[in-house]
Amino acid sequence: MNLDFAPLFRTAIGFDRLAQLLDTVPDASATSYPPYNIEKLGGEDYRLTMAVAGFRPEDIEVTVKENTLFVIGKVASEAPKGEFMHRGIASRAFERRFVLADHMVVDGASLENGLLHVALKRVIPEALKPRRIAITTSNARSIPTTVDHHDSAKAA
Numbered sequence: 001m002n003l004d005f006a007p008l009f010r011t012a013i014g015f016d017r018l019a020q021l022l023d024t025v026p027d028a029s030a031t032s033y034p035p036y037n038i039e040k041l042g043g044e045d046y047r048l049t050m051a052v053a054g055f056r057p058e059d060i061e062v063t064v065k066e067n068t069l070f071v072i073g074k075v076a077s078e079a080p081k082g083e084f085m086h087r088g089i090a091s092r093a094f095e096r097r098f099v100l101a102d103h104m105v106v107d108g109a110s111l112e113n114g115l116l117h118v119a120l121k122r123v124i125p126e127a128l129k130p131r132r133i134a135i136t137t138s139n140a141r142s143i144p145t146t147v148d149h150h151d152s153a154k155a156a
Helices: 006-010 018-021 152-155
Strands: 036-042 043-051 061-065 066-071 094-099 104-112 115-122
Touching: 043 066, 061 104, 061 115, 066 115
Parallel strands: none
Antiparallel strands: 036 043, 043 115, 061 066, 066 094, 104 115
16 A cells, blocks of 8 residues: 655655655564563653563674664574473574664663663754744844854753
8 A cells, every 4th residue: 555645745844754764664464573662761761672581692683774773683503402392482583673763872782581671762963952043134234144052041
């Protein structure tokens, strides 16, 4: 199913990346292994938690490339120590991708009790924070060419 977002883009500026983002949405029928949670911890902090029982830190790779977080798990094959009557703990390789919003950074990762925790934070650069723009009148001799980025802090 293709959606036409042309009417939306006629009045929006700089949202061309939205169309690219929609093209990369994963298929809902894709594998759900390993299970994960995404939590908003408050403010601009988030945490991704993945159930990765049986994986060691050296078996997991966490990388960020072009606003995409990749979590890849590969378990080194070991000879079974005994005969399994039931094998319910999966130890198969996996790759999970998460599209990150602009200005999201990975703050760190830890592995505790079979859970991989990836800390994420939204960090908005100073240049993108709200700033006050000087307004001139027709009587002004010249238009200011610089704007104080800290005027918004003084006005608040």
